[in-house]
Amino acid sequence: MxxxxxxxxxxxxxxxxxxxxxxxxxxxxxxxxxxxxxxxxxxxxxxxxxxxxxxxxxxxQEYRKDKLFNRKNVLNNSIVKRVNEEITLDKKKLDDLEHNYLDEKIKLVKLLQRNEKSPLTLCNKLEILKNGEVKFKRLFEDFRNAKKNIHVEYYILKDDKIGTEFIDILCEKAKEGLSVKLTFDDVGSKISKAARKKLKAAGVEFYEFMPVIFPKFAGKMNYRNHRKIAVIDGEIAYLGGINVSDTYVNYPHNKAYWRDTHLRLVGESVYTIQLHFLTTWNFVSGKDVKIEKNYFHQCDLDEGVPVQIAASGPDTDWANIMEAIFYAITTAEDYIYITTPYFIPNDQILTALQVASKSGVDVRILIPNESDSWTAKHATNSYLEQLFEANIKIYRYTKGFIHAKTMVVDGLFSTIGTSNMDYRSFNINFEINALIYHKETSLLLKQDFMNDLEYADLMNPEEWQKRSKWLKSQEAYARLWAPLL
The missing domain is CATH 1.20.5 (Single alpha-helices involved in coiled-coils or other helix-helix interfaces)
Known part of the structure; x- marks a missing residue:
């Protein structure tokens, strides 16, 4: 035998x-x-x-079909139901917004409300934070001023210089008696045993998101929590592209300049971000989370910036962020300016961009000149000819690595978040974006985009056609993997 x-x-x-x-x-x-x-x-x-x-x-594994998260415990909570009722706009208010200035964008608002009951909130203040050094200064101030609780959820958390400061502040606040909850992705993060002991000794509750046996070898080949959010006292929230690592802070000793964008929010939109954190916490902790009133700060703003929070991942019924981006592109009339570190679009987004450009919309996309991933770089390059054929302008950022994930459309709609313009963000990872319906904010993001173009080269379609057959073969190979990346 x-x-x-x-x-x-x-x-x-x-x-x-x-x-x-x-x-x-x-x-x-x-x-x-x-x-x-x-x-x-x-x-x-x-x-x-x-x-x-x-x-x-x-x-x-199609986790969206299998409902990886059980959200009923959080959504059925009496406190959560009351908060949702308070911030959800009635039909008359939505109609008023449509007639006043939202126009076609009101359909995007209704789309997300139907999909995941993601309400449009009107009473918000926001601050666009450029680069890690700015983001962490504001975040650490808010951490130190926290009075009740701190909730943190990150894809990458490392106990290097900035990560150690981050962890030390959380430990200080936990020792003061605050409730501090921390979850980080097991594949993206790297935290020493000493740092874990420090967190535990201080009273910080923490859990890895979907632990794997060999995280170093798992890479991106599984469903990961790509969100980067923090909620302080239920009053202030952060979300965007900046993880907790020295890579994201432009220290003098860093080899490359890192350009990124994050968002600080105060107001009703924080309620929705808090709900998404609590849902994640309910999952990673393995037990029903106890929801307290002080998780939701009473908003005292009478008016402000209209914001809708879109989250997507294996815990949602629909690809909410992709659908929002798709609708914004297809209804654009003047311009679409996109910044993304990884451009590996699905057929829907690619076609929408081509149609928008061919119909006269000014479509510009800013990507890195050099990527941090060989496969992603060549997969991105494999789509460029199709973009050039539709007269879409492609810029390559040369000052360093651009990691911001933003889009601004027609001076009215913009989005900042964690989602890249790729298959993985649209269909696999857990992501979260802020959708902003505000002229002043859109103009600020448009100006940021134009400022970044000063450090970018406009690609020449004719020159691109002359690239070697060797490069084309690498692109063809990488593109085969695009739906799996």
């Missing part, structure tokens, strides 16, 4: 591989996912024995 197995090991292994492949392919086909993604899985599973199954296991 053992001799037979020894002599026929590879034959048996290949047979077992393809039995599992047939089972996986049946699952993929009947899930009715995007045909492009389906074909990508079929190619990987059939052409790469064993390796294809590993890729399918890491990439192929």
């Amino acid at each position: 053992f001799n037979f197995l020894g002599h026929n090991f590879w034959t048996i292994a290949i047979i077992l591989n393809y039995i599992l492949v047939i089972s996986a392919l049946t699952t993929v086909i009947f899930k009715r996912i995007n045909p492009t993604k389906t074909l990508s899985y079929i190619i990987v599973l059939l052409v790469f024995p064993f390796f294809g199954l590993i890729i399918y296991y890491l990439f192929g």
